[in-house]
Amino acid sequence: MRKVYSFLAVSVFGIFVGSQITEGALLVPYWESLSSSEFYSYYSEFGPSIGKFYTILTIVAALIPIILLGYCYVTKSVGLKYAAMSSFFAVLFVACFYIYFKGTNEQFYNGAMTDMELSNVLKTWKTWHWSRVVIEILSLLFLILSLKKLNYSK
Numbered sequence: 001m002r003k004v005y006s007f008l009a010v011s012v013f014g015i016f017v018g019s020q021i022t023e024g025a026l027l028v029p030y031w032e033s034l035s036s037s038e039f040y041s042y043y044s045e046f047g048p049s050i051g052k053f054y055t056i057l058t059i060v061a062a063l064i065p066i067i068l069l070g071y072c073y074v075t076k077s078v079g080l081k082y083a084a085m086s087s088f089f090a091v092l093f094v095a096c097f098y099i100y101f102k103g104t105n106e107q108f109y110n111g112a113m114t115d116m117e118l119s120n121v122l123k124t125w126k127t128w129h130w131s132r133v134v135i136e137i138l139s140l141l142f143l144i145l146s147l148k149k150l151n152y153s154k
Helices: 002-033 036-075 080-110 115-152
Strands: none
Touching: 002 036, 002 115, 036 080, 036 115, 080 115
């Protein structure tokens, strides 16, 4: 049964990371190709649904290593240190949202930037996004290591 839970945990977290890579590889370049008025029109229409999608997926993904950490702690599992590292990176990628993305995304709804200002903000947004993807991949890797220890420990 542990292997089924492990498969589901890694699958859901992998879908999350894949969606983040897709956002960075497809949505951000598209956003950068738009004028500020086109971007604001797009963002006012699709921003709320994009936000809901990523909010739910991010919460679920972040809870996976945290729940695993609790389980490993209670059972004194050999995967505890990897679960702790995965949880640390999960908290970090959630913190990135509050540190940078929340305020910047709200600015997109206000629609007050010029083409040049928006271009500069999107470049910064992209840098933060790809940095966050690296953090998410690290969380996923430590999640896999923890689950491997958990599933193959005696």
